[in-house]
Amino acid sequence: MEHGAKIVIDTRQLVKIYQNGSEELKVLDDVNIKVSNSDFIAILGPSGSGKSTLMNILGCLDIPTSGQYYLDGLDVLKASDNELAEIRNKKIGFIFQKFNLLPKLTAVQNVMLPLLYRGVKEEEAWETAREKLSILGLEARLHHRPNELSGGQQQRVAIARAIVGTPQLLLADEPTGNLDSKSSGDAMEIFKELNRQGNTIVIITHDIEVAEQVRKIFYIRDGKIHENG
Amino acid sequence: MKLKQLLKLILINITQNKMRTFLTTLGVIVGTATIFLVVAIGKGGEAQINEQYSKLNVGTIIVMAAPRGRVVDPLTKKDAQLFLASENITRAFPVLRGNGDINYDNYSTSGNYMAIQPEFQVSNNLIVEQGRELEEEDENKKNKCAVIGAELANTLTDGNPSEIVGHSISINSRKFEVVGIYKAVGDSGSGMSYDDSVFIPYSVGERFLLGTRANPTINVQATSIDTVQLAIEDITAILNETHRAGGAEQFRILDAGSRLVAAQESARSMSMLLLAVAIVVLIVSGIGIMNVMFVTVKERTREIGTLKAIGAKKREILGQFLIEAVVISLVGGVLGVIVGFVAVPLLKYFELPALPSISGILLGLVFSVITGVFFGFYPAWKAAEFNPIDALRYE
Ligand SMILES: Nc1ncnc2c1ncn2[C@@H]1O[C@H](COP(=O)(O)OP(=O)(O)OP(=O)(O)O)[C@@H](O)[C@H]1O
Ligand SMILES: [Mg+2]
Numbered sequence: 001m002e003h004g005a006k007i008v009i010d011t012r013q014l015v016k017i018y019q020n021g022s023e024e025l026k027v028l029d030d031v032n033i034k035v036s037n038s039d040f041i042a043i044l045g046p047s048g049s050g051k052s053t054l055m056n057i058l059g060c061l062d063i064p065t066s067g068q069y070y071l072d073g074l075d076v077l078k079a080s081d082n083e084l085a086e087i088r089n090k091k092i093g094f095i096f097q098k099f100n101l102l103p104k105l106t107a108v109q110n111v112m113l114p115l116l117y118r119g120v121k122e123e124e125a126w127e128t129a130r131e132k133l134s135i136l137g138l139e140a141r142l143h144h145r146p147n148e149l150s151g152g153q154q155q156r157v158a159i160a161r162a163i164v165g166t167p168q169l170l171l172a173d174e175p176t177g178n179l180d181s182k183s184s185g186d187a188m189e190i191f192k193e194l195n196r197q198g199n200t201i202v203i204i205t206h207d208i209e210v211a212e213q214v215r216k217i218f219y220i221r222d223g224k225i226h227e228n229g
Numbered sequence: 230m231k232l233k234q235l236l237k238l239i240l241i242n243i244t245q246n247k248m249r250t251f252l253t254t255l256g257v258i259v260g261t262a263t264i265f266l267v268v269a270i271g272k273g274g275e276a277q278i279n280e281q282y283s284k285l286n287v288g289t290i291i292v293m294a295a296p297r298g299r300v301v302d303p304l305t306k307k308d309a310q311l312f313l314a315s316e317n318i319t320r321a322f323p324v325l326r327g328n329g330d331i332n333y334d335n336y337s338t339s340g341n342y343m344a345i346q347p348e349f350q351v352s353n354n355l356i357v358e359q360g361r362e363l364e365e366e367d368e369n370k371k372n373k374c375a376v377i378g379a380e381l382a383n384t385l386t387d388g389n390p391s392e393i394v395g396h397s398i399s400i401n402s403r404k405f406e407v408v409g410i411y412k413a414v415g416d417s418g419s420g421m422s423y424d425d426s427v428f429i430p431y432s433v434g435e436r437f438l439l440g441t442r443a444n445p446t447i448n449v450q451a452t453s454i455d456t457v458q459l460a461i462e463d464i465t466a467i468l469n470e471t472h473r474a475g476g477a478e479q480f481r482i483l484d485a486g487s488r489l490v491a492a493q494e495s496a497r498s499m500s501m502l503l504l505a506v507a508i509v510v511l512i513v514s515g516i517g518i519m520n521v522m523f524v525t526v527k528e529r530t531r532e533i534g535t536l537k538a539i540g541a542k543k544r545e546i547l548g549q550f551l552i553e554a555v556v557i558s559l560v561g562g563v564l565g566v567i568v569g570f571v572a573v574p575l576l577k578y579f580e581l582p583a584l585p586s587i588s589g590i591l592l593g594l595v596f597s598v599i600t601g602v603f604f605g606f607y608p609a610w611k612a613a614e615f616n617p618i619d620a621l622r623y624e
Contacts, residue, residue: 085537105241117536
């Protein structure tokens with residue numbers, strides 16, 4: 001951790017318990033992590049170890065059973081629904097493993113959405129979305145629907161949508177899991193470039209090669225987190 | 230998100246599912262068309278009633294035998310004269326009605342005849358087109374003469390009415406000389422058209438056609454609309470006095486004003502009934518919309534999760550699905566109004582008077598929108614309440 005860098009993610013004693021009938025499943029057990037500004041973090045761990053669970057909490061999509069989570073100094077668990085929506089819209093860019101593009105919208109319309117929810121004017125949102133897509137090499141695919149795009153291209157649309165609102169924090173849950181090694185390499189280059197520009201990035205991966213390219217790795221095992229930077 | 234963009238998003242969703250949207254709207258189409266037609270029929274009926282009664286003087290009172298009642302001693306010409314003694318009554322004259330075979334020049338038809346006193350022509354706006362009207366002298370001398378309605382004259386002469394004046398016709402084998410033809414007056418509102426009738430002097434009808442079976446009605450004219458009630462009281466008193474055997478009970482006294490009110494009321498209750506039907510149709514179609522919206526929300530659960538993940542607020546999700554339901558129902562409403570317009574000539578063909586109106590269009594559209602809002606709200610609210618992670622995980 002660079003000295004004096006601003007802390008973006010700060011979790012304290014995070015616990016997540018799933019209740020399956022009468023059985024309790026403790027997926028996260030006393031998770032304390034700190035991520036500072038401009039960090040590039042990978043979360044590794046066996047399948048079912050709770051990586052996605054943690055990521056969803058960090059992305060303000062889910063809430064822990066107990067513990068605290070400060071995002072950029074703000075106590076997320078005390079925020080109202082509307083405040084959370086605003087945090088997700090402005091501070092976080094979330095990239096899903098399955099991309100989660102809206103099937104009926106074109107690439108550019110998908111990318112515009114976060115800006116529109118922010119109240120940005122349509123023309124302006126369109127221009128920004130187009131710009132991001134061309135940076136990611138999709139200039140010629142603006143009006144394609146997701147089902148008219150390859151996996152790698154869909155991935156890039158999803159990345160464009162995550163970064164279009166210039167959020168401080170980029171969260172990616174196995175962003176390369178569905179891609180061949182070429183596309184996966186391309187995506188990593190994009191993340192590295194974004195990180196160089198100052199974005200804080202957290203990605204989940206199974207891929208050691210991917211993990212080797214980041215600055216710090218968190219391992220999750222049996223609900224506990226181990227840092228290995 | 231700005232409303233304009235939200236609408237765009239909604240339109241993208243609706244237009245990519247045209248068939249479902251259309252099927253969903255079917256019920257709303259029927260419901261809205263029904264409401265539109267209810268209003269149209271209501272207005273048409275009202276206009277028809279008003280037109281019919283505009284020909285009827287509101288000060289007119291009709292005294293007749295009570296329907297299905299036993300008349301011990303019928304009304305007579307003399308009663309009419311007694312009524313005239315009331316200061317509230319300006320005119321009173323008996324009328325006899327009957328029907329029978331009417332013959333002219335080997336052509337025979339069955340029709341109505343009315344035995345009237347000359348005053349009848351004044352109070353019913355009967356004006357001769359050709360020849361002369363019935364006169365006091367015909368009444369006094371019991372002249373066997375007749376004036377016929379325009380339509381009947383046409384029928385009897387096969388389209389050449391002028392030839393009939395001066396010739397004789399027979400009613401139930403009694404000969405009458407045709408002295409004139411009335412101008413057409415249209416429907417009288419009493420269910421019997423004057424244009425299709427033949428008119429003869431009262432005294433003649435009483436003597437030659439109906440004889441002792443004569444059971445006249447008496448047309449009375451009150452001095453003004455305000456004295457109608459007083460006139461009715463006077464008439465009742467007189468009848469109780471002169472018809473001691475059966476009293477006024479055996480007669481029915483109708484005034485045009487209250488008949489108008491009764492007719493309007495029955496038209497209104499008919500409209501209400503149809504409106505109730507339309508509302509039931511809309512409720513059923515609303516439940517259809519609710520079903521479809523539930524399916525839509527369910528199908529798009531992950532999409533809703535994604536929207537929440539990128540910053541959609543609850544009210545934006547609620548708005549999106551609510552407006553989607555409203556747009557669907559409004560599309561149905563507009564189509565319903567169009568269907569209604571197409572159905573109007575059809576109703577006219579079946580002789581139902583229908584009058585399209587702005588208020589009918591608005592009422593139909595308002596109800597369709599209410600249907601959308603009411604039945605779209607719950608599914609939209611459900612969608613808005615999804616917790617992001619559960620929505621995203623939904624399979
Ligand atoms: N909604 C839920 N209800 C009950 N149990 C759940 C729920 N979501 C996840 N789990 C359980 O929690 C554990 C962690 O799940 P999670 O999705 O976080 O794993 P993961 O580390 O992301 O795995 P993978 O690498 O396969 O994606 C799993 O054992 C899973 O079965
Ligand atoms: Mg996972």
